[in-house]
Each structure stands twice: as structure tokens, then as C-alpha cells.
Amino acid sequence: MTIPDDAFQQLASVFASRGNEILEIEIIPPSPGSPFLQDGCSIGITKKLLVQAYTVARKLFFKRLMPMTGDDLFANLPNNSQSHGIISDLVTTEIMLLFDCEHLTACNWRKRRLVAALARRHDAPDRRSQLIQILKTELTLLQSYQCSPLHRHTKSPTLWSHRLWVLKQLLKLEDQSPETLLALERAELAVVLRAAELHPKNYYAFTYMRQLHALLAMIPVETKDPSSLAVLFANKLVDPVLDWCLANPRDISGWSFGIYLLSHVPERQLQVDAVGRVLRFARDVGWEGESLWTFVDQAVRQFDLESVVEDTILYDKEGHEPVPTVAEPSSTKWPWRARLARARAYWAVYGSSHDL
Structure with missing residues (x-):
């Protein structure tokens, strides 16, 4: 067996035995030790070994997988066969996507495989449960890519x-209910926030979350709550998203998603509490970063929350005497700077917990 074939078999065995587990895959630097490390679901692989495995996978893909018909793709499903060859066919695209997350041909082959299965979902009584399991396995595979410390997978538009x-x-x-849909959206939010931690300012991850929120809100389900699902879900997601944003205050994509959620919340008190919480954080730690203050400025303007700013940083700690304003040129291009100027005036008088 050649070195590339051996590299392919090592990775193929990992993906074939994964089941529904989520892997954490990392590209490790070359060293005198082994180019492939595994500890449970944690995988370390050198770039050289991955390239070698990819060359074999790509050759197999265009030779064996691309000519497949719909019947061939259906027979490729692991529930229908456990032969070594069939499993190797399936993991071939998984290795290709690990090397190149934008490989549209490999990704579309996986779609074709799933479509072939969905087209036959009425053929057997237990077909529906099998399909559900296959789709969930596909999601855990994607999570293995999107929540691993890989260079491009966390922000891949193809994977999202x-x-x-x-x-x-x-x-x-x-079968769906408001509770199961909410649990699903929370689970997907956890995936998105993990991907955003690994790749800051992850526009593609938060765009996916917006699309998912809109999709779930349109699903017809019975609920006793007169509020729409979009409102219900937004209410439940505001706090965890703000928690993440305050832990990552430089991430403008997270703050933008926070604005999106607040725009779906009709309860003014929740908007007031959210903006007040952010203002108190910035006031107390002396935060001057643009992303946070852009969120504050946009939220105040969009939801008419000027009184929240006044209560938080425009008056003294007793809420009576106005804090003197620091002279700073107004700017129509950077309106958030006017908010920051008020905060600086507060810090000039009272300081911040960061200074203590």
C-alpha cells in the first residue's frame, strides 16, 4: 500500500466509525512524531497527510461516485449496506470536504444521495425513521467541520x-411543536456561536442563523401563545446572544445579529433591558470599542431608547445632575462616536471599575 493510500485509509476509518459522534479535527504542524493523532473524537492530522488522503479520495470520487445513478446513490446509504466498499464511497466526499470545504461537486453529490433517499421515503414503513437518522448524521458531520479549529470550514458558505x-x-x-423548534434553534445557535468564536466576525454563520430563524418562524404549528414563532424564538435567544456578545465585544457580526433579534421583539421592556445591560457593561469597564458602541447607537435610534442612555451614562450615579459633555466634533459618518463621547464624560467624572 502506498503512502497516500495509507493516509486515505486512516482518515476513512475515522469517518466510517464515527457513527453520530461529533469530531474535533485540527491540522497539526509537521513533527518527527506521527502525522496522525487520535484521542477519542479528537483528531490531529498534518497538512501533508491530508493532501495525500485527498488525492486518493478525489481519484476515487471521479472514477466511482460521479457516474452513479439515482439507484446507485440510494444503494450507497449505510442503512442499506455495510460492505467496506460502500462505506468507503461515502467517506470519500467527507475527506474531500475536509481538505476543501468549498468543493461544490462533492457537496452536491451528498445532496444527490440524500435526495435519492428522500424520493423513496414511502417505500417501507420504517423508511422515515431511517431518513431522519441519516439527516441527523449529516448534521453532525457538518458540525464536526464547523466547530473544529480549521482555517476555512467555520466560515464556509458552502457548508452553511x-x-x-x-x-x-x-x-x-x-413532527414539530414550538418546544421542539425552540430546542432546535437553541442547538443551532450553539453551533453558530462556537463557529463564531473560532473565526471572529463570522458573517456566514450569523447569516445562516438569520435564515434559520426566518425558516422556523414560517412553520405552521399549533401554539397557545398568541405571539408568532418569530417573536417567541427571538425572546428566548436575546439573552444567550448578548452573553456571547459581551464576552466577544469586538465582534460586529454578533452585535448585528443582536440588533436583528431585538427587531423581532415587540416587548419594549426587553429592548430596554438589553440596551441598558450593554451600556452598563461599557460604562463599568470603560469599553471604547467601535462594535459595541455601533450596536448601542443603532439600537437607540431604531427602538427609540434615548432615555436608556440618559438613565445610564448621561446623569450622575444618583440620577439627578447631568454629567458634563466632553467636546467632540459631531460626525454623520460615525454617529456612534457621540455615544462614546458621553461615556468618556462619565468616566472623566466617575472613572470605571476598570480604573479601580
């Missing part, structure tokens, strides 16, 4: 688009 497509198919098969 594929994840949304898989979820759409899953929602068509499962």
Missing part, C-alpha cells in the same frame, strides 16, 4: 448553505 438545506429536509419529516 448545505446545513440549512439538510435542516429543511429534516423539518419536513419530523
Whole structure:
């Protein structure tokens, strides 16, 4: 067996035995030791070994997988066969996507495989439960890519688009209730926030979350709550998103998603509490970063919350005497700077906990 074949078999065995587990994959630097490390679901692989495995996977893909018909793709499902060859066919695209997350041909082959299965969902009584399990396994594979410290996978538009497509198919098969949909959105939010931690300012991850929120809100389900699902879900997600934003205050994509959620919340008190919480954080730690103050400025303007700013940083600690304003040129291009100027005036008088 050649070195590339051996590299392919090592990775293929990992993906084939994964089941529904979520892997954490990391590219490790070359060293005199082993180019492949595994500790449970944690995988370390050198770039050289991954390239070698990819060359074999790509050759197999265009030779064996691309010519497959719909019947061939259906027979490729692991529930229908456990032969070594069939499993190798499946993991071939998984290795290709590990090397190149924007490999549209490999990603579309996986879609074709799932479509072939969905087209036969009425053929057997237990087909529906099998399909649900297959789709969930696809989601855990994507999570293995998107929540691992890989250079491009956390922000791959191809992978996020594929994840949304898989979820759409899953929602068509499962019986839904507001509780299960909320649990699903919270689980997906956890994936998005983890990906955003690994790759700051992850526009693609938060765009996926907006699309998912809109998708779940349109699903017809019975609920006793007169509020729409969009409002219900937004109410439940505001606090965890703000927690994440305050832990990552430089991330403008997170703050923008926070504005999106607040725009779906009709309860003014929740908007007041959210903006007040952010203002108190900035006031107490002396935070001057643009992303946070842009969120404050946009939220105040969009939801008419000027009184929250006044109560938090425009008056003294007793809420009576106005804090003197620091002279700073007004700017129509950077309106958030006017908010920051008020905060600086407060810090000039009272300081911040960061200074103590």
C-alpha cells in the first residue's frame, strides 16, 4: 500500500466509525512524531497527510461516485449496506470536504444521495425513521467541520448553505411543536456561536442563523401563545446572544445579529433591558470599542431608547445632575462616536471599575 493510500485509509476509518459522534479535527504542524493523532473524537492530522488522503479520495470520487445513478446513490446509504466498499464511497466526499470545504461537486453529490433517499421515503414503513437518522448524521458531520479549529470550514458558505438545506429536509419529516423548534434553534445557535468564536466576525454563520430563524418562524404549528414563532424564538435567544456578545465585544457580526433579534421583539421592556445591560457593561469597564458602541447607537435610534442612555451614562450615579459633555466634533459618518463621547464624560467624572 502506498503512502497516500495509507493516509486515505486512516482518515476513512475515522469517518466510517464515527457513527453520530461529533469530531474535533485540527491540522497539526509537521513533527518527527506521527502525522496522525487520535484521542477519542479528537483528531490531529498534518497538512501533508491530508493532501495525500485527498488525492486518493478525489481519484476515487471521479472514477466511482460521479457516474452513479439515482439507484446507485440510494444503494450507497449505510442503512442499506455495510460492505467496506460502500462505506468507503461515502467517506470519500467527507475527506474531500475536509481538505476543501468549498468543493461544490462533492457537496452536491451528498445532496444527490440524500435526495435519492428522500424520493423513496414511502417505500417501507420504517423508511422515515431511517431518513431522519441519516439527516441527523449529516448534521453532525457538518458540525464536526464547523466547530473544529480549521482555517476555512467555520466560515464556509458552502457548508452553511448545505446545513440549512439538510435542516429543511429534516423539518419536513419530523413532527414539530414550538418546544421542539425552540430546542432546535437553541442547538443551532450553539453551533453558530462556537463557529463564531473560532473565526471572529463570522458573517456566514450569523447569516445562516438569520435564515434559520426566518425558516422556523414560517412553520405552521399549533401554539397557545398568541405571539408568532418569530417573536417567541427571538425572546428566548436575546439573552444567550448578548452573553456571547459581551464576552466577544469586538465582534460586529454578533452585535448585528443582536440588533436583528431585538427587531423581532415587540416587548419594549426587553429592548430596554438589553440596551441598558450593554451600556452598563461599557460604562463599568470603560469599553471604547467601535462594535459595541455601533450596536448601542443603532439600537437607540431604531427602538427609540434615548432615555436608556440618559438613565445610564448621561446623569450622575444618583440620577439627578447631568454629567458634563466632553467636546467632540459631531460626525454623520460615525454617529456612534457621540455615544462614546458621553461615556468618556462619565468616566472623566466617575472613572470605571476598570480604573479601580
